[in-house]
Amino acid sequence: MNKKKIIANIVKVISWIFVLVFFYWAIKNNMLSHIYEEPDKFLRLLKQHVTIVFVSGLAAIFTAIPLGILLTRPKFRKGEWLFVNIANLGQTIPSLAILALAMGFLGIGIKAAIIALYVFSVLPILQNTIAGLDSVDKQTIDAARGMGFTPVQILWKIEMPQASFFIFAGIRTALVINIGTAALAYLIGGGGLGVWVFTGIQLFDNSFLLSGAIPITILAIAIDYLCRGLEYLVVPKGLRLARKTNG
Incomplete structure (x- = not known):
């Protein structure tokens, strides 16, 4: 070692x-008194928080990965800079501004929070998908073509398995960031554990603040390890061993 x-x-x-x-x-x-004194309210806020993160994250995954695949194809390569820069707006604009813009179009509520976090999540997944596919050894692709593989077979049997480590890293980053950012949903009536976080700030009450902040932290850690577990199952063993050796 x-x-x-x-x-x-x-x-x-x-x-x-x-x-x-x-x-x-x-x-x-x-400091966690509100969790066991108000279990029904805690579960309701937790459900809202998870819903915001899960729906926005899932939508970002199903948008960014196909788009990343498309932009790495030779016919659409010229459009990469345009779409990446558009997605980059989700990171350069402050999260509060995105929430305010979403609220302006969709009104107060959970829908605006989901759209805002969706915009915030697309870039890391898109960038990592493109980086992962670009990192695939060109000689391996040429060898697959020589063996008679079709472009679709090359994509699913060669490129995607080798890019999966990068893609999962992007998904993990987006989801973990989303869990923390979802606390801001309270500001536009989206609910979530941010209700207790901001109540604690407003009342100078640490029991409210930590009853919301600690579950958010635990949720972020749990999602991170869940993604790592899925990554372990999906990423080919040879690639995992190679990364460990190089790391």
Whole structure:
């Protein structure tokens, strides 16, 4: 194990120790009281939060990945800069401004929050899809053509498996960012755990604030590990081993 891996593991262990100590402090000082005092409301807010993230993330996945595949085809390559720059607007415009624009078109509510987070999610998935497909060894593609593979077979049997690591990284990044950003949905009547976060800020009440913030943190960690698990199942074993060796 090289020095970089040792340092990374040490940092990871220290980070988890801080997280566990913080959770212990929060529970001991009754900072999560609203979760078990108002379980029905907590579950309702959690459901709203998950719905916003899941629907917006799923829509971004089903938009960005096909678009990324299309833009890496020779016929549509010239349009890459245009679509990537359009998607880039979702990152350059502040999230609050996107929420305000969505609210202006769709009114107050969860629909506006979903559209805003969808716009915010497209770029990382699109960029990673394009980067992953561009990283596929051209000689491997040429060899597949020489073996009689059709373009569709090359895409699904050669390019997509090799690009899957990059694609999952983009999906994971988008979803984790979305979970935190979804707290802002409260500002346009979208609900979610941001209701308790902003209530805590307004009332200077840490029990409200942490009852919303800690579940958001746990949800982000859970989604990150879920995506890593799916990545482990989907990414070919040879590519995983190669990345570990190179890393």
